[in-house]
Amino acid sequence: MEKKYTNYDEIDFAEEPSFIRWVQGKDQKAIAFWTKWVGNNPQKKAAIKTAKVLVNAIKIKEDEPSEARIKSLWDKIDAATPAEKPQLKQAKQATAVVRSIGRRRWISYAAAACIGLVAFFTLYSPTTTVDAGNGERLAYTLPDNSKVNLNATSTISFKVGDFDGDRIVNLEGEAFFEVEKGEAFKVITPYGMVEVLGTSFNVNTRNGQLKVDCKTGKVKVTAKKSTQILTKGLGTKLNADKSALEATYETNIEQQIGWMNGVSFLGKIPFSQAITELERQFDIQIDCVNAIQSRIGDYSFKNNDLKLALDEVTYQLNAAYKIDGKKVTITAK
Amino acid sequence: MSDILLWKQLKDGNKSALEQIYSTYISSLLKYGRKFSRNDQVIEDCIQDLFIELWKNRAGLGMTDSIQRYLLVALRRKVIRQMDKAKKRVSDTEPTELDFEVVIAVDQKLIEVELSAERAAQVKAAMVNLSKRQKEVIYLKYVSGLDYEDIGEIMDLNYQSVRNLVSNALKKLKGTLLPLVLLVLELDKIIF
Numbered sequence: 001m002e003k004k005y006t007n008y009d010e011i012d013f014a015e016e017p018s019f020i021r022w023v024q025g026k027d028q029k030a031i032a033f034w035t036k037w038v039g040n041n042p043q044k045k046a047a048i049k050t051a052k053v054l055v056n057a058i059k060i061k062e063d064e065p066s067e068a069r070i071k072s073l074w075d076k077i078d079a080a081t082p083a084e085k086p087q088l089k090q091a092k093q094a095t096a097v098v099r100s101i102g103r104r105r106w107i108s109y110a111a112a113a114c115i116g117l118v119a120f121f122t123l124y125s126p127t128t129t130v131d132a133g134n135g136e137r138l139a140y141t142l143p144d145n146s147k148v149n150l151n152a153t154s155t156i157s158f159k160v161g162d163f164d165g166d167r168i169v170n171l172e173g174e175a176f177f178e179v180e181k182g183e184a185f186k187v188i189t190p191y192g193m194v195e196v197l198g199t200s201f202n203v204n205t206r207n208g209q210l211k212v213d214c215k216t217g218k219v220k221v222t223a224k225k226s227t228q229i230l231t232k233g234l235g236t237k238l239n240a241d242k243s244a245l246e247a248t249y250e251t252n253i254e255q256q257i258g259w260m261n262g263v264s265f266l267g268k269i270p271f272s273q274a275i276t277e278l279e280r281q282f283d284i285q286i287d288c289v290n291a292i293q294s295r296i297g298d299y300s301f302k303n304n305d306l307k308l309a310l311d312e313v314t315y316q317l318n319a320a321y322k323i324d325g326k327k328v329t330i331t332a333k
Numbered sequence: 334m335s336d337i338l339l340w341k342q343l344k345d346g347n348k349s350a351l352e353q354i355y356s357t358y359i360s361s362l363l364k365y366g367r368k369f370s371r372n373d374q375v376i377e378d379c380i381q382d383l384f385i386e387l388w389k390n391r392a393g394l395g396m397t398d399s400i401q402r403y404l405l406v407a408l409r410r411k412v413i414r415q416m417d418k419a420k421k422r423v424s425d426t427e428p429t430e431l432d433f434e435v436v437i438a439v440d441q442k443l444i445e446v447e448l449s450a451e452r453a454a455q456v457k458a459a460m461v462n463l464s465k466r467q468k469e470v471i472y473l474k475y476v477s478g479l480d481y482e483d484i485g486e487i488m489d490l491n492y493q494s495v496r497n498l499v500s501n502a503l504k505k506l507k508g509t510l511l512p513l514v515l516l517v518l519e520l521d522k523i524i525f
Binding site for chain 1: 341471
């Protein structure tokens, strides 16, 4: 950091943000840094002085707008922007259910949950499977009225007949559960089991990982002979060598379930894993140069707008992309 | 609170998030808008529209990590549209280049040197010599404190164009201010 400045000329200095903050006296850290740096680099004195004159010359006369003006403008805006209780999320879930009904005929049987069918299922106890395909997210209501939101490329299955006694749901992929109070409710995944009493929580089994985040109530997670109890706002996941669950940690549940509200927050991961998630969310194929795939970043994207999502991730990677139907190519800039 | 969180609250329909965004950025919006038009009413109307639309379309808003950038981009677009309309009404021959006028405040004391009236005029002239786009990048960089990416997005220019505009503006400024620069360096030798 310090070294690169030794090649700077006066224009470079005048363009350097921390140098500007020093000259403008805006930033204590910048002031401390540059005062020391100037002392250590006397050969740069002329360039520094010149750059200071330039930055100091850029002073623009501006009047602060008056309080009254700011207040009266807000009053106008306030009057035109009524606050309302947003019911959007509910409505979205409802349409998602309808969509899923259209997609798979047999879901409608379970969703209707009419008494005759329940009796039928009780006798034959078939397994009901609900899956969200690539680029599809859906909301589903279980026979006990517990709600499941399925993320793209995820599947749940359960035995309708047994659901009264044993509430057991098998999950592959990622889902958010809001569980009605009642008997034990279990989510079985290939990597471990989550057991609850009446709560809401997110289970993510992407990339061979089991990650559980608890929103309300209490959850018991069992995997690889280890057990963790999660309460509100806590999360756990498999450790690095996938041999046991990690100790519980505080989680940002709103981020973990952001995928339900239109934003997928992926956390710190290599870009290759973000690619897999993008492919799931948008039902696309991504072709990406290796150099970029390994880059670790804190990726997040809007999961209902492909172009915006690609804008977000490629902006972060300083990469470019091209969409060609269902194929997307990402290249270094 | 981070911009991402505040933005999310707005998207979720939290009215107080809208108010917080307004009170945080209204001053810089009004000041920036003023550079395009001396007609305060036009700018206020644009800002009012901007916030009303923000609220109406909140559910469909994209993500942003910089609310300031988002607002400045939106305001700039609105102002341009307004000006284009107004200009068409007046005459078709008017130039369509976006106005960006700054009033330069010349400190009587630039660093250690007391400026004579003549030198102060020199500084002022140096800024006047810049093109409108150069003035705008200089304003966004040195007054609003934005980085090149943000400026590029606001002005709809790529990163390299912004860099070029800034360094050309600085070079031009340096040329005009050369006598002053030499004076500062000369004084330095005497004092130290």
